[in-house]
Amino acid sequence: MPDLNSQVIAALLPVTCRKVFVAYSGGLDSTVLLDLCVGLPSLTGKIIAVYVDHGLQAESVGWGDHCRRQAESLGVDFQLLTVDARASNGESPEAAAREARYRALRQLLAVDDVILLAQHREDQMETLLLQLFRGAGVSGLAGMPITSAFGNGQLLRPLLDVAKVDIQRYAQTQGLQWVEDPSNQSSDFDRNYLRNEILPVLKQRWPALDKTVARSAKLCGDAAQMIEAWAKQTLPTVFDSTDGSFNIADLSILTATQMNCLLRHWLGRMGLKPPSQAVLQTLVEQLTTGRADALPQINIQGHSIRKYRQKLYCIPELSLQKDAQIKCWAPEQEQMRLSNGYVLRRSAASAGLSKDLWQNALVTVAPRRGGEKLKLPGRAGHHCLKKLYQEAGVPPWERDIRPLVYLGGCLAAVAGLWVAEWAWLRAADACYQLDWRASESV
Numbered sequence: 001m002p003d004l005n006s007q008v009i010a011a012l013l014p015v016t017c018r019k020v021f022v023a024y025s026g027g028l029d030s031t032v033l034l035d036l037c038v039g040l041p042s043l044t045g046k047i048i049a050v051y052v053d054h055g056l057q058a059e060s061v062g063w064g065d066h067c068r069r070q071a072e073s074l075g076v077d078f079q080l081l082t083v084d085a086r087a088s089n090g091e092s093p094e095a096a097a098r099e100a101r102y103r104a105l106r107q108l109l110a111v112d113d114v115i116l117l118a119q120h121r122e123d124q125m126e127t128l129l130l131q132l133f134r135g136a137g138v139s140g141l142a143g144m145p146i147t148s149a150f151g152n153g154q155l156l157r158p159l160l161d162v163a164k165v166d167i168q169r170y171a172q173t174q175g176l177q178w179v180e181d182p183s184n185q186s187s188d189f190d191r192n193y194l195r196n197e198i199l200p201v202l203k204q205r206w207p208a209l210d211k212t213v214a215r216s217a218k219l220c221g222d223a224a225q226m227i228e229a230w231a232k233q234t235l236p237t238v239f240d241s242t243d244g245s246f247n248i249a250d251l252s253i254l255t256a257t258q259m260n261c262l263l264r265h266w267l268g269r270m271g272l273k274p275p276s277q278a279v280l281q282t283l284v285e286q287l288t289t290g291r292a293d294a295l296p297q298i299n300i301q302g303h304s305i306r307k308y309r310q311k312l313y314c315i316p317e318l319s320l321q322k323d324a325q326i327k328c329w330a331p332e333q334e335q336m337r338l339s340n341g342y343v344l345r346r347s348a349a350s351a352g353l354s355k356d357l358w359q360n361a362l363v364t365v366a367p368r369r370g371g372e373k374l375k376l377p378g379r380a381g382h383h384c385l386k387k388l389y390q391e392a393g394v395p396p397w398e399r400d401i402r403p404l405v406y407l408g409g410c411l412a413a414v415a416g417l418w419v420a421e422w423a424w425l426r427a428a429d430a431c432y433q434l435d436w437r438a439s440e441s442v
């Protein structure tokens, strides 16, 4: 086995990289990582050692001082980040600290910057076993990736396939100085318990455990990538990009497992973390039983999953709140922000709401109250909004939140859908159209 040297880093670094941040806790592993970086002439002037003070232990300020001194003696820049790592309800202290650290580190990176972390093969083994004990699927069992996108830049783990003993040997032969975190000895945390109590016993029986488990992680990673690629390729066949819904009209060709996978992918695309197996199972059962609109409303991660006419919708709960106030639209205003996160925007069009009428009337925006009627251009008679919504397949929850626009107190338009005949015009540069969208998509 060749000695550990700076080539493990050189082999991973993109040629275009600008700044190289090193996540430096002052512990053994990141001390070795920093030293290996300093050994690369191509990185001169690019390295910034970053220490994150979680403020959770009395020693943390002293460790920060140690890191600063070491960085100075190595001739590299140093940055100290202070984070609020207090755990929120139900979160473990370890997870809260890691989340806060990653959030702070992510913000450092610009395009073409990289950050290096010092996890090694034993860390990978621990990660994989902890995932296994939590009942994870292949993507969890893939463990940590060697390279991944991170904020605007990239996160690299050059030591991920290096054995702990090689890191220890390097530190000793180079005479490096590092700090020991006493909390690593406490077996209160799951990872420490595994590291201190369980793995030594397992390794007596299976000495190459870190290597073989890392191989499993790699194989799971390959399988996860293939599943991801399949889901990415298949999702467009069921995804309706006009409203972000999941079209379930033709799911008979898919197995329950495939549906499960596609649903997870769809929810990820809607910004949700992978849901529990129980939630997925309920969704798949409801989809396969095929009873129209029988899906019980499922609320997860601040979103509501609902079914309407062979489509599943995943809607942020905030956006379902009715903005009950009547609002005035000032003439110079191009758009109006509603309290439920939607934005109503006016733009020039060659057909739509008459500009002239708009400019000479009091424009107000109000939610539906019930009983409103509209006469549409080119259609005989007045129609109840309820009937028009049904005809157009507008989901029931949307009917209550879609804003109605009044000119001089008369209903002139339903945002994004219809304009009343009396307010409608076709003439270049003389009309407005109204868009109504969730604010993040504006």
Ligand SMILES: Nc1ncnc2c1ncn2[C@@H]1O[C@H](COP(=O)(O)OP(=O)(O)OP(=O)(O)O)[C@@H](O)[C@H]1O
Pocket (backbone or CB within 6 Å): 022, 023, 024, 025, 026, 027, 028, 029, 030, 031, 050, 051, 052, 053, 054, 101, 116, 117, 118, 119, 123, 181
């Ligand atoms: N306080 C911190 N400041 C900066 N980087 C950190 C900090 N804590 C951890 N890291 C980075 O995250 C990696 C994984 O964290 P972990 O908690 O396993 O490391 P550690 O045991 O505290 O330290 P080391 O890896 O240096 O021995 C570290 O190798 C290091 O690169």
